[in-house]
Amino acid sequence: MSNLIVPASASVTRRSFLSTSSKIAGTAAALSTLPVERFVHGASPGDTIKVALIGMGGRGSGAANQALSTGESVKLVAVADVHKDRMDGSLAQLAKAHKDKVAVKDENKFMGFDAYKKAIAQADLVILATPPGFRPMQFEEAVRQGKHVFMEKPVCVDVAGYKKVIAAAAEAKKKNLKVGVGLQRHHQAGYIETIKRIHDGQLGDIQAMRAYWNGNTPWVKPRADLEKTYGRKLTELEYQMRNWYYFVWLCGDHICEQHIHNLDVINWVKKGHPVKARGNGGCETRKGKDYGEIFDHHVVEFEYEDGSVCFSQCRHQLGCWNDVSEHAIGTKGVANLGRYTFTGENKWRYQGGGKDPYQQEHDDLFDAIRNDKPYNEAEYGANSSMTSVLGRMATYSGKEITWEDAMKSNLDTMVKGIDQVSWEEAIKLAPPSSPGEDGMYQLPIPGKTRFI
């Protein structure tokens, strides 16, 4: 096994749970009759906010830990996942850390692709932390049921998902629901101060920006290891669910899953999203049956309404120059945003402290719920997710793609009806891609692939 490969065991490890938390410190008819929209006008200090966790992997477990750490009156009351091993592992970790706050009765542990609907019904606030392909349908349902939401990034992996999230975000606003999105740099004191100063004009006019996420390959779950662990052949859909990072309908490619953090910072600086993207990408070094259909690098130039550009790179290749950063180049100086520094006319370095942004984002969301403060991060979360999708469209197709043209795409990559049937039936459904006879997946071919 190479050092890139993590064991097929899919349970939440203590390390993944702690690293996220310590790194930074029925039927539709039945559901519609449930009492909804509790705490839409604030809560009394003693009122318990009931939380449901949907998607109980590393980040979902971390987010639940952070939600339960926001104060005394919060309880985890329902959970949903499609894999029992992940559910059991996550619940054990959470119960260890928050003995009195984990109150999940057996009847509120829901399994399967429709489990989210049932878990949402039990809660005041839901945490959505499945692979991102499922986010639009789950966010839409949470808003329909009148629940506050914390959802991880990215919030969509295609244009159909983007439109769904934008519509549900507007509905959430109407219902006064609070929505947090896991783009935690927005809750990181140094970023907040740095970007405030850029908006105050300390760098002059921003003419160009750089955004990088060049790093190593993340986890991979080889089919052979999975089949050995589970002692049977997996259906194609089951396999892709376990190895979700490498499939567009689930992950969106790493330009969406990871690089979104950097592109989101650039959008924050620009107070908007790009109007077009052009770029190059491919898969040079990360080849093999278990690496699915995504690229190992994307290099994109995003252009904003005012003509300014952002040069973006994201790469998963070993032995190369690595950097995760954002820079803004203005007429008066240059900012290294993640280092909170300016060079040039108004040389500056942030000296303040700051809390773990993963905890801060939950503290802020719960404060907004308890004190009825306006709070809806879904729209910018969707725009930043769509920025990543736009970049992918440009690199997969090799074409210049405008935001306007992208919006004409109605391609919905989610497997139709996946949450309408039993698990046994769902895993027999065909995912959008399947391997050829040699076990390899077809990668996009710039110049030939239509943008998706």
Ligand SMILES: NC(=O)c1ccc[n+]([C@@H]2O[C@H](COP(=O)([O-])OP(=O)(O)OC[C@H]3O[C@@H](n4cnc5c(N)ncnc54)[C@H](O)[C@@H]3O)[C@@H](O)[C@H]2O)c1
């Ligand atoms: N904000 C951050 O810094 C950050 C960090 C890591 C991950 N994330 C995001 O969090 C999300 C989850 O990532 P992760 O690393 O925890 O992945 P993971 O694979 O560890 O966990 C995903 C969980 O969702 C479950 N699941 C899959 N499909 C489901 C469905 N339809 N319904 C219910 N459960 C389902 C899986 O069984 C698994 O338990 C991703 O969107 C990822 O990008 C954000």
